[in-house]
Amino acid sequence: MADHSHHVEIDKVTGTATTGHEWDGIKELNTPLPRWWIWTFYATIIWSIGYFIVYPAWPMVNGYTRGLFGYSSRAELDVDLAKLDQVRGEKMQALATASLEEIEKNPALLALARAKGKVVFGDNCAPCHGSGAAGGKGYPNLNDDDWLWGGTLEQIEKTIKFGARSGHDDGHMGNMLAFGKDGVLTKEQIVEVANYVRSLSGLSTRPGVDLAAGKQVFADNCVACHGDDAKGNQELGAPNLTDRIWLYGSDEATIIDTVTNGRAGVMPAWIGRLDPTTIKAMAVYVHSLGGGK
Amino acid sequence: MNKPLRATDLQPDDDGPLYTAQKKIYPQSVTGPFRRIKWILMAVCLGIYYFLPFVRWNRGLGAPDQAVLIDLANNRFYFFAIELWPQEIYYFTGLLIVAAIVLFLMNSLGGRVWCGYLCPQTVWTDLFYAVERFVEGDRRERMRKAGEGFKLQRAAELALKHSIWLMIAWWTGGAWVLYFADAPTLIKELVTFDAPMVAYIWIGILTFTTYTLAGFMREQVCVYMCPWPRIQAALTDEWALNVTYKYDRGEKRSSLKKAAQLRALGEPVGDCVDCNQCVAVCPTGIDIRNGPQLDCIQCGLCIDACDNVMKKIGRPTRLIGYDNDINIHRRMEGKPEIFKPIRARTVIYTVIIVAIGGAMLYKLANRTLLDVNVLHDRNPVAVRLSDGSVRNGYTVRFLNKRGFDRVVAIDVEGPPNAVIHVVGSDSITPDRPMIILGRDTTTELRVLVDSNSADDTPQSVPVTFHVTDIGLGEVASTKDVFVTP
Ligand code: SF4
Ligand code: SF4
Numbered sequence: 001m002a003d004h005s006h007h008v009e010i011d012k013v014t015g016t017a018t019t020g021h022e023w024d025g026i027k028e029l030n031t032p033l034p035r036w037w038i039w040t041f042y043a044t045i046i047w048s049i050g051y052f053i054v055y056p057a058w059p060m061v062n063g064y065t066r067g068l069f070g071y072s073s074r075a076e077l078d079v080d081l082a083k084l085d086q087v088r089g090e091k092m093q094a095l096a097t098a099s100l101e102e103i104e105k106n107p108a109l110l111a112l113a114r115a116k117g118k119v120v121f122g123d124n125c126a127p128c129h130g131s132g133a134a135g136g137k138g139y140p141n142l143n144d145d146d147w148l149w150g151g152t153l154e155q156i157e158k159t160i161k162f163g164a165r166s167g168h169d170d171g172h173m174g175n176m177l178a179f180g181k182d183g184v185l186t187k188e189q190i191v192e193v194a195n196y197v198r199s200l201s202g203l204s205t206r207p208g209v210d211l212a213a214g215k216q217v218f219a220d221n222c223v224a225c226h227g228d229d230a231k232g233n234q235e236l237g238a239p240n241l242t243d244r245i246w247l248y249g250s251d252e253a254t255i256i257d258t259v260t261n262g263r264a265g266v267m268p269a270w271i272g273r274l275d276p277t278t279i280k281a282m283a284v285y286v287h288s289l290g291g292g293k
Numbered sequence: 294m295n296k297p298l299r300a301t302d303l304q305p306d307d308d309g310p311l312y313t314a315q316k317k318i319y320p321q322s323v324t325g326p327f328r329r330i331k332w333i334l335m336a337v338c339l340g341i342y343y344f345l346p347f348v349r350w351n352r353g354l355g356a357p358d359q360a361v362l363i364d365l366a367n368n369r370f371y372f373f374a375i376e377l378w379p380q381e382i383y384y385f386t387g388l389l390i391v392a393a394i395v396l397f398l399m400n401s402l403g404g405r406v407w408c409g410y411l412c413p414q415t416v417w418t419d420l421f422y423a424v425e426r427f428v429e430g431d432r433r434e435r436m437r438k439a440g441e442g443f444k445l446q447r448a449a450e451l452a453l454k455h456s457i458w459l460m461i462a463w464w465t466g467g468a469w470v471l472y473f474a475d476a477p478t479l480i481k482e483l484v485t486f487d488a489p490m491v492a493y494i495w496i497g498i499l500t501f502t503t504y505t506l507a508g509f510m511r512e513q514v515c516v517y518m519c520p521w522p523r524i525q526a527a528l529t530d531e532w533a534l535n536v537t538y539k540y541d542r543g544e545k546r547s548s549l550k551k552a553a554q555l556r557a558l559g560e561p562v563g564d565c566v567d568c569n570q571c572v573a574v575c576p577t578g579i580d581i582r583n584g585p586q587l588d589c590i591q592c593g594l595c596i597d598a599c600d601n602v603m604k605k606i607g608r609p610t611r612l613i614g615y616d617n618d619i620n621i622h623r624r625m626e627g628k629p630e631i632f633k634p635i636r637a638r639t640v641i642y643t644v645i646i647v648a649i650g651g652a653m654l655y656k657l658a659n660r661t662l663l664d665v666n667v668l669h670d671r672n673p674v675a676v677r678l679s680d681g682s683v684r685n686g687y688t689v690r691f692l693n694k695r696g697f698d699r700v701v702a703i704d705v706e707g708p709p710n711a712v713i714h715v716v717g718s719d720s721i722t723p724d725r726p727m728i729i730l731g732r733d734t735t736t737e738l739r740v741l742v743d744s745n746s747a748d749d750t751p752q753s754v755p756v757t758f759h760v761t762d763i764g765l766g767e768v769a770s771t772k773d774v775f776v777t778p
Pocket of ligand 2: 538543564565566567568569570571572582598599600602612613
């Protein structure tokens with residue numbers, strides 16, 4: 001058993017005093033830590049008390065101690081965010097005052113507009129046009145060079161602002177009529193005109209279909225919007241039928257469907273939902289995707 | 294001597310307590326070749342550390358002219374003619390690996406030599422001891438003064454010692470921050486209190502650590518805090534040369550007089566006269582005669598001390614010297630000593646050092662000052678244009694590591710009839726866009742490549758971007774693919 005009397009027991013092997021504690025025949029030696037270690041511990045304890053007092057630390061029933069300086073990490077974050085806003089504010093000011101062309105000519109502003117535009121595009125436009133603006137059936141690909149309503153910076157900005165068939169007074173108007181449903185053209189005429197427009201962009205046509213008849217149907221019904229040369233009309237959003245880009249698809253069945261039932265896709269107006277600077281940034285971003293005129 | 298001696302035989306049964314409260318150490322001054330080497334190395338190391346920031350290096354207009362500068366704000370590292378970019382951080386990795394292996398090599402040749410001669414802790418502690426000795430006197434005097442009570446002269450001495458220490462410590466912290474900014478400018482700012490807060494904080498931290506580590510912690514850092522002794526103990530092999538007490542020659546210890554008597558009688562007697570000089574000079578306060586110890590930093594001062602004694606009593610020097618147990622045993626068996634600096638591990642370490650160092654030098658020598666990286670658009674990967682041709686979009690990053698603006702032309706090679714556009718730049722040469730790269734910067738641009746491939750089948754062909762400096766003719770290239778939907 002350990003010796004609990006007052007005299008200090010010295011361990012024979014090491015010559016060190018023991019603490020008197022013994023367990024399973026093993027005695028604990030009294031080997032204190034170096035002094036400097038102990039003082040370091042004391043210093044940290046004293047430090048922690050000061051810390052408790054100076055900073056918010058102690059939980060209470062309804063709240064916590066606020067500390068001497070009233071420090072709060074949330075307030076610090078607010079300050080940082082305010083600073084960020086200020087920094088951005090100056091750049092955004094430049095973005096707001098520069099014209100679309102000026103933005104695109106200025107590498108720093110272009111980078112800023114593209115960065116901002118990409119984020120806003122992702123939030124607002126990607127559901128229809130896709131995150132990379134590649135579009136889909138009925139949703140134009142904004143990377144290519146074919147534009148229903150025009151691909152200049154101003155035209156793109158206008159389309160974003162007011163939309164197409166959006167109900168906004170300044171929005172683009174113009175529908176593809178439902179020639180079949182409304183009984184204007186017969187099924188046969190529709191097949192003929194469908195094959196005719198396919199031939200315009202160099203696509204194969206169904207054998208036995210009278211392309212001359214289709215051309216006549218086109219001349220009688222379609223030129224008003226798509227033009228004599230079928231190159232379309234951006235005032236009306238009428239697509240160019242001679243190129244390789246087809247919004248709804250270029251196969252015969254799809255074209256027959258288009259002519260029979262008409263098309264009227266809607267692009268919403270963003271003015272009022274997004275501020276003008278944001279719309280500007282988005283126009284520059286879309287223009288710089290590659291298709292812009 | 295019938296039974297061969299072993300290092301462990303030297304330790305008496307009762308080796309004293311496992312742990313004793315830290316004893317204050319009063320190393321005595323010593324002269325000799327190892328001390329001289331240490332003074333020289335100290336002067337060289339401290340000289341480099343304290344004055345390197347003031348060395349100038351002309352890099353042309355607008356570039357910093359400090360020979361060694363870590364420019365954190367602009368992410369540049371300057372080392373004389375070398376300017377490193379963050380992309381080239383692998384040079385530092387390589388340097389660290391080489392440094393580690395050099396340490397291993399030193400260790401396999403001479404044990405803990407790094408600790409004894411080059412470690413900053415040793416260098417600064419040595420300097421602080423020199424100050425202490427200068428102000429308070431040598432070992433005996435310091436020990437006597439420590440035992441005395443308070444006296445005015447003593448207080449003045451202590452005040453002087455601590456102020457010199459603090460000045461050295463403060464200069465140490467000050468020199469540190471000078472590596473991170475233009476030194477003369479920063480000094481001016483420091484004096485007028487215009488320097489950034491972080492500079493003052495770092496000076497404060499390093500002043501404090503230098504003062505406490507070199508003035509008070511001293512050998513305790515080497516014994517308790519530093520991980521290297523433990524690592525090096527595992528790395529050392531039996532051939533490594535360590536500061537060794539040659540007990541084959543030293544034992545039995547006896548006084549000079551007694552040794553002479555015993556020798557006259559033809560009794561075996563060692564050369565050690567038990568004068569304790571080796572212990573008195575030891576900065577870690579150990580007795581090397583107890584055999585190799587983790588606490589020994591291999592500074593060689595005990596060698597100098599003992600050699601001085603041996604010279605005085607007319608015995609051969611190097612009773613303590615760089616040696617190993619193998620040779621002790623060989624001598625005891627009457628065989629000649631052997632030294633094997635060329636061993637498997639030293640060869641391997643050298644090969645690694647040469648290989649990595651060589652690779653880094655090669656890379657450095659062939660470093661390009663114009664670079665281009667490219668990233669293909671992922672969504673959409675390819676776009677069909679109205680005329681049927683195909684367009685791919687890329688984000689291209691240009692790196693101009695030269696100290697002046699330059700005009701580069703971008704060419705693309707691979708897809709048939711490739712045409713290249715740079716978004717946001719109206720080039721005067723439409724089919725060969727030219728752009729200006731600012732000096733010492735990266736420029737990121739969106740680049741579109743059109744190809745009127747006659748083939749409509751989905752495919753991907755290799756595409757190479759060439760960036761040509763119009764003035765210098767320097768060319769950088771990078772590869773990617775061109776995809777047809
Ligand atoms: S034993 Fe000798 S070599 Fe080792 S630390 Fe002491 S003086 Fe230096
Ligand atoms: S200095 Fe040399 S002689 Fe003196 S005690 Fe040390 S080993 Fe022995």
